[in-house]
Amino acid sequence: MMNAIAVLLLSVPAWSQRASSEPVSGGMPQEVLIKAEAGTGKLTDTKPHLKIEVDPFETIRPGLKPDESLLLAVSPLTVSWRRTHPEFLMNERVIQPWRTTFSQRPGISFKVRDQLETLLGGKPEPKEAKKWGWQLTIADEEGRVFHHYEGAGDPPEELIWSGQNDQGEWVRAGRSYSAVYAFTSPDGSPRTTVGKPLLFKGIVHQEDTGLHVSMDSAALFGASKNGADLQAPAGVEVLRSAADLVKRKFGGIPISVRVFANTKELGDQQAKAVQEFLLRELMTASRHITADAARAPFSDQRVEAVILNR
Structure with a gap:
């Protein structure tokens, strides 16, 4: 078999070949030359290998994606303190050591x-x-x-x-x-x-009957000591300091609240307000905190919360 085959479709004299290389009026050459070079392979009908991409983790990949709702969507430099800390740290029931109404000093x-x-x-x-x-x-x-x-x-x-x-x-x-x-x-x-x-707004001392947490009625219920509701923020801060003291060292111990007020009726109202506040702060059963009241002169009007640790 010949290594190269030349097919001359149209034979013309040499002088006319140069002239025919010029485009004719149709703009196309008058001859077409097809050549086959040596070394070309035979025609084959072999198909290439079928390549299919498979993800071995396809079934579990959705579960590996992070929960976008838990990610911080904005820069930490532009968010507030409340958005970057858990909610329980902002709960008022958490002990706050900066409250110093009841000092830890011995005297x-x-x-x-x-x-x-x-x-x-x-x-x-x-x-x-x-x-x-x-x-x-x-x-x-x-x-x-x-x-x-x-x-x-x-x-x-x-x-x-x-x-x-x-x-x-x-x-x-x-x-x-x-x-x-x-x-x-x-x-x-x-x-x-x-x-x-x-x-002193508050004093703590140990007696035979228990640990006495004495609080100023003027701080809790106003300068006249005649209020039935706790005064904010002074009265609330004093009671929260007392609750923090209980949480640190005396959790679960029964408490007796005794209020000395101008009248027995006023004392009962104030004792109820203190009792409800401590129940909410300490998250304890109502049977663990009792309340009572008695009359007293102005200078002796106060609130005593006795922790029955003895």
């Missing part, structure tokens, strides 16, 4: 030496300080002596008082107390100064 602190230095306008010499005598008197709002300390020599830097006097009486929330400092110089001349008034 009331008095800076005796600082008071002497303030009187003298500076620190005395160590030898001279030992020659001073000092007294500390805690007086109530009627001017009566509630408790008394005294000593000789170098005044203490800090004196911690439990809040209880020698007669077993405790300071009361809402009542004003004054700290009177009296010093005697080495030559016998007296020096006296009065510290800042002591007024």
Whole structure:
């Protein structure tokens, strides 16, 4: 078989071939040349392999997609605090450590030496300080002596008082107390100064009947102490601080609420308001929190929540 086949469809003289290469009036050449080169394969009817793309995870892939509703749709730099924190952190029942109505300190602190230095306008010499005598008197709002300390020599830097006097009486929330400092110089001349008034919205102390959480009625129900509903925000904050104290250390222990008010009827209303608030905050059964009321003079009107831990 010939390696190349040339088929001449139209034979003309050489001189006429050059002329015929020129396009004729129809614009098409007058001859067509078909060539076959050596090395070409034979015609075949073999079909290529069928290639089908298969996803081995097709059945489970929808379940692998994340829940778009849980993704943050906007930049964290442009969202508010509330949108980026779980809802339970914003719940009012969560303990909030910045509430400091009921301090964790063991008592009331008095800076005796600082008071002497303030009187003298500076620190005395160590030898001279030992020659001073000092007294500390805690007086109530009627001017009566509630408790008394005294000593000789170098005044203490800090004196911690439990809040209880020698007669077993405790300071009361809402009542004003004054700290009177009296010093005697080495030559016998007296020096006296009065510290800042002591007024507490809430006081905690342990007694034989239980842990007493005493709260000022003026803070809870207004300055006149005659309100039947809790005052916001002061009264609500004091009660929430009391509830936080229970949550930290005394969860599940029964509580007795006793209100001292101007009348028994008013006291019952205030006791009910306190009871309902604590039930909601502590999420406990109503049988665990009881309420009672009694009459009392204005200076003694207060709310006592006794945690029955004994």
